[in-house]
Amino acid sequence: xxxxxxxxxxxxxxxxxxxxxxxxxxxxxxxxxxxxxxxxxxxxxxxxxxxxxxxxxxxxxxxxxxxxxxxxxxxxxxxxxxxxxxxxxxxxxxxxxxxxxxxxxxxxxxxxxxxxxxxxxxxxxxxxxxxxxxxxxxxxxxxxxxxxxxxxxxxxxxxxxxxxxxxxxxxxxxxxxxxxxxxxxxxxxxxxxxxxxxxxxxx
Numbered sequence: 062x063x064x065x066x067x068x069x070x071x072x073x074x075x076x077x078x079x080x081x082x083x084x085x086x087x088x089x090x091x092x093x094x095x096x097x098x099x100x101x102x103x104x105x106x107x108x109x110x111x112x113x114x115x116x117x118x119x120x121x122x123x124x125x126x127x128x129x130x131x132x133x134x135x136x137x138x139x140x141x142x143x144x145x146x147x148x149x150x151x152x153x154x155x156x157x158x159x160x161x162x163x164x165x166x167x168x169x170x171x172x173x174x175x176x177x178x179x180x181x182x183x184x185x186x187x188x189x190x191x192x193x194x195x196x197x198x199x200x201x202x203x204x205x206x207x208x209x210x211x212x213x214x215x216x217x218x219x220x221x222x223x224x225x226x227x228x229x230x231x232x233x234x235x236x237x238x239x240x241x242x243x244x245x246x247x248x249x250x251x252x253x254x255x256x257x258x259x260x261x262x263x264x
Contacts, residue, residue, distance in 0.1 A: 067101055127157075143161065189238075190236065219257070221260045
């Protein structure tokens with residue numbers, strides 16, 4: 062049987078983080094550590110990231126995030142796959158931030174948060190063309206109007222995902238970026254301010 066292993070060069074990782082900070086000095090970094098940190102080790106990788114003052118760790122699913130919480134991480138954590146209706150308690154118990162792709166889920170989370178006397182922090186996910194998750198741009202204003210009426214929900218960010226970031230031809234990614242900025246600008250003109258705008262996933 063052939064064995065395959067991946068080795069993390071810690072100094073290179075720290076260098077890469079410093080380069081991202083250099084080129085985007087006024088940005089917040091969300092480092093994805095889903096799927097056992099892409100097979101590199103959930104025990105080691107998040108610790109290094111926090112030592113480098115990475116503000117957010119990103120996960121695909123809530124159970125992965127809970128595992129890191131249980132290992133002692135107290136920083137900001139975002140789950141990028143839309144939450145399920147039965148997961149609200151999990152998000153509240155472990156202080157996880159969710160990405161909302163559904164008005165129905167938004168209402169369910171708000172109801173459960175109100176009963177628990179807690180606030181759930183979330184990010185509006187806008188579908189700019191990947192068509193996997195998200196609220197269509199035409200529905201984003203309605204989403205924010207409903208979210209504003211729910212006292213136990215705070216939408217602190219707006220985001221999307223570039224579906225062709227690793228393509229040589231970036232024309233569709235540029236279209237997505239334009240659509241995202243246009244939608245986010247429209248929402249801010251309507252009075253909805255976001256602490257975070259995030260779309261720049263790396264290739």
